[in-house]
Amino acid sequence: MVGIVIVSHSAKVAVGVKEMAEQMSQGRVTIAAAGGVDDETMGTNAERIFAALQEAYSPDGVLMLMDLGSAVMSTQMAIEMMSEGQQKHIKMSEAPLVEGAIVAAVESSLGRNLEEVNRAAEAASKMRKIL
Amino acid sequence: MKTETIELLSTTLKISNPVGLHARPAALFVQTAAQFEANIRIRNITRDTPFVDAKSILGIMGIGVKQGHEVEIEASGEDGEEAIKALTELIDNNFGE
Numbered sequence: 001m002v003g004i005v006i007v008s009h010s011a012k013v014a015v016g017v018k019e020m021a022e023q024m025s026q027g028r029v030t031i032a033a034a035g036g037v038d039d040e041t042m043g044t045n046a047e048r049i050f051a052a053l054q055e056a057y058s059p060d061g062v063l064m065l066m067d068l069g070s071a072v073m074s075t076q077m078a079i080e081m082m083s084e085g086q087q088k089h090i091k092m093s094e095a096p097l098v099e100g101a102i103v104a105a106v107e108s109s110l111g112r113n114l115e116e117v118n119r120a121a122e123a124a125s126k127m128r129k130i131l
Numbered sequence: 132m133k134t135e136t137i138e139l140l141s142t143t144l145k146i147s148n149p150v151g152l153h154a155r156p157a158a159l160f161v162q163t164a165a166q167f168e169a170n171i172r173i174r175n176i177t178r179d180t181p182f183v184d185a186k187s188i189l190g191i192m193g194i195g196v197k198q199g200h201e202v203e204i205e206a207s208g209e210d211g212e213e214a215i216k217a218l219t220e221l222i223d224n225n226f227g228e
Contacts, residue, residue: 131195
């Protein structure tokens with residue numbers, strides 16, 4: 001199953017989104033949180049993201065979901081720390097963080113591949129919520 | 132020569148759990164539907180939505196099923212009957228809540 005890494009400037013946001021997504025996937029999908037410079041300081045940290053990436057990695061692939069700005073740059077750095085062979089199975093997503101994580105967790109739990117999981121997560125940005 | 136006919140099965144159900152087909156119940160619904168080979172579609176009768184793929188979480192969340200809404204589930208394929216049965220049970224048991 002495709003693993004998921006949640007990257008946020010806030011450690012609490014990353015852990016919270018991970019918990020929400022895990023509820024949806026019934027614990028069937030590995031979801032790792034990488035938020036903050038450390039647990040107290042806002043920002044992003046490539047080393048933390050790298051650790052989360054290693055936790056979530058399998059040859060099925062890993063989808064990286066980021067909040068904003070430097071989260072993207074730090075995620076790129078973390079991916080470059082992985083081996084070249086592993087990097088082919090890691091994808092950064094344009095998906096919105098919360099909605100994307102929830103959709104990705106469910107789609108991954110159904111056994112869909114990395115491309116399919118990312119496509120669904122990115123489409124979450126167009127999902128109507130006020131009906 | 133044997134002709135195979137694929138039967139299209141359909142059922143109408145009322146959703147009675149408080150959050151409707153959202154969050155965890157929506158995920159459970161999709162995960163249950165995905166266990167079957169059959170093509171399964173669902174539409175929200177109350178809102179008169181088109182049918183969406185029952186194996187897509189975006190599809191399910193997009194038809195906005197709330198408590199008290201009626202949905203129609205359609206299945207075609209060899210295990211369509213079991214699929215309808217499993218999804219009906221899930222809804223009747225209020226998603227185990």
